Amino acid sequence: MRTIIIPPDFDAWRTTARQLLAQSTHPDELLWSDNPTEPSLFSEPSPPPQASTTTPITVPPAFVDLARSAAAHTSEKRWALLYRLLWRLTLGGERHLLAIATDPDVRQLQDWCKAVSRDIHKMHAFVRFRLVAVDTTTRREQFVAWFEPDHRIVRLATPFFEKRFAGMDWSILTPYECAHWDGQKRYFTPGVPRSSAPDEDALDDLWRTYYRNIFNPARVKISAMQSEMPKKYWKNLPEAPLIADLIAESSTRVHDMLTTPERPAKPAPNNAYLESLRQMNEQPNPDHKTS
């Protein structure tokens, strides 16, 4: 049994996996780790993989995308599973494997991809930028956001922000890696603590005003809200502190509506447009079908 220790990123796995496959290394002979400080109990020191041969390795293109996405998952078993899938797709002779969604390895791959993709989607949704400064020379506004992703998604999730917010400078800070955009390029720096990010933005009050008033107290569906916006995100959302009160007040607000005297219909005001509508409505429609 050999232990392969790689840095926790997809490109490192890919380089190593190519070399191992070129040596026809069976997945059962390997233990994978991306933690250099905790070598496995039963491992032998691993010789560095030899220079890769020129044998081209071809896999279905979909596998590369799926593998890149699954590599962002935090499960420590992902490197081993990715190598086993790679082996099965090539030397194992199961080139059609990805078509079998019911295969346990494929299922696991897709589950990890789904978790990563959901995490990316939630990052796109719940990042909240705070204005921190305006550059005096370029006059570009500078924004900073804080987000706590479940997986290592910063590099996968940030092209979206570059496309969407090209006209402003921004930084998204997370505990493990930060992404920045300065109008020219996107670059990354190591993670920082929560205290490095601003807590408030001058617009947050107006946003909360909107949130409070777009809520309809007559149709409370709390589980529907929470399935899409789980509580773990609430601590970084400026609108979330309103939720408890909105729910608590809703039945009183509906009761007030139900006990309000009904308003009688007011006659139409004198308006040329309304008069023209009235005339149009009185004309019989020859092809009008009553359904």
Added chain:
Amino acid sequence: MDLTRKLEILADAAKYDASCASSGAARKDSRGSQGVGSTGGSGICHSYTPDGRCVSLLKVLMTNACLYDCHYCINRRSSNVTRARFTPDEIVQLTLDFYKRNYIEGLFLSSGIIRSADHTMELVIDVARKLREQHHFRGYIHLKTIPEASQSLIALAGQYADRISINIELPTQQGLNTLAPEKNLLRTEQAMGHIRGKIDERHAEKRKPGAPKPPPFATGQSTQMLVGADPSTDATILGCADKLYSEHHLKRVYYSAFSPIPEPSSILPLQAPPLIREHRLYQADWLLRFYDFKVDEIASPSSPNLDLSLDPKLSWALRNRQTFPVDINKSPRELLLRVPGLGIRNVQRILSARRYTRLRLADLIRLKLQMKKLLPFIVTADHHPARLGLDSDSLRARFLPPPEQLELNFDAPPQPTAIDFISARSGEL
């Protein structure tokens, strides 16, 4: 009146419009510009309110003053609600400020009708023009249009907007005559037909080889129907929706349960919102659009309303037991799509996997399918439902929820489960 107060009034006035989609727009983004904005991917819900609805767009009215007297609407002229009006610049600034903080995907702008349809449309278009031309805003814009507005103004709205919509409100003219006397079903449909023509025209021009890129036009239109305000049956509502999908190619029909408003009308007494019915209509709508169901299979003249206690696909399967069991390993796609508990994505997975392997129950469990729902209706390599089971009257009873969930208690409206909710969005019944 300060901006905060205006926002309170004009967001409150806009919340009865259920549409929140920000997907399906043409691909565009802010790279290389001084502005912000991008569209073209799947829409993003930036927040959720405790009514379970997503907050995707800044949804406001230009003004809540209105000449019309639609009795379900808080903004009708007979209501005593406080009136307010944004200036175009106020909406532009709010949209940009909210967008840059990543609160929203864009703007959904509607308005009460003031002076005339054309005058109101011009005000709404002015906001969209400022956003696009002065601020290079490339985010999502949804504009509500008025059927009586001139065709040239609707065409102009479509040039700035990613989506335009006209609310049909009720499926029959009879209903409109009572509750929305200014509105006319035929004119609404004519305007939808005109918009469809514009959308089709641009698609055709885009496909011409070598032709210059045509000016942008909205990529879709949607509408909303109120449920429970008039006596229309589900068959009437779904029939109307089906017609709008097939004749005018609408992207979405939204169903909105009529819920209490602060300014009740003497013509339309308040009642508990029929939330379960609204949910079943969405499920039925998905069956029409993605599962090749016909309206009369779901709601027929003899049984015009959906079963509130079972989802419409399961309900159909129980009425059509002769179709089952369906062999997972052999049946064609259209039959697999009819199986309760099998959604489009899993049908695709089954079709793909069975080319290489004979599927067993363990495979279906691995796909995390709802086995309790599936088992009576399917055959796998290692499973055949007991003939008695499929025929027995107890099968329906097995799927009914416990009786207390059926009571529509107004103080505690029945809560759909997370699964119901997901199923309403994904269509996986």
